[in-house]
Amino acid sequence: MKLSILILTHNRPELFKRAINSVLNNLPIYDIEILVNNDTSDIDEIYDDRVSTHYHYFQHDDLSCVYKYLFDLATGEFIYYLEDDDYIKPNFFRNLD
Numbered sequence: 001m002k003l004s005i006l007i008l009t010h011n012r013p014e015l016f017k018r019a020i021n022s023v024l025n026n027l028p029i030y031d032i033e034i035l036v037n038n039d040t041s042d043i044d045e046i047y048d049d050r051v052s053t054h055y056h057y058f059q060h061d062d063l064s065c066v067y068k069y070l071f072d073l074a075t076g077e078f079i080y081y082l083e084d085d086d087y088i089k090p091n092f093f094r095n096l097d
Contacts, residue, residue: 002031003096004076008066009084010039017046022087024048028096035070 005023009016016036023034024046033052036045039059047053058069071079082088 001078002033002076003028003078003080004074005032005034005080005082006067006070006074007034007036007082007084008039008063008070009036009041009043011041012084013041013043016041016043016084019082019084019087020046022089023082024051026088026090026093027051028093031076033074033076035073037066037070039066 007016007019009019020034020036023032027048027050033054035054035056037056037058040057045053045055054073056070056073058066060066060069067081
């Protein structure tokens with residue numbers, strides 16, 4: 001099973017850092033990719049050798065177009081959207097199974 005986690009961020013670098021680290025600190029056994037759309041924010045790109053992470057810079061006034069853009073790039077069998085002000089709890093991946 002492959003899971004694609006799609007993260008949108010806009011001008012909230014500290015919240016983005018918390019969101020992506022919540023994924024990286026709780027990685028499951030199965031394959032995972034992270035796709036981030038950074039809409040002109042000044043953020044530090046975070047990478048981890050255990051997952052495939054891709055950063056994109058697609059801008060659009062209609063947020064649904066940004067969601068679709070990331071969705072179309074995702075290669076996972078399952079998709080999870082994670083906003084930059086969200087984070088996953090440590091037991092998230094166990095409950096996902």
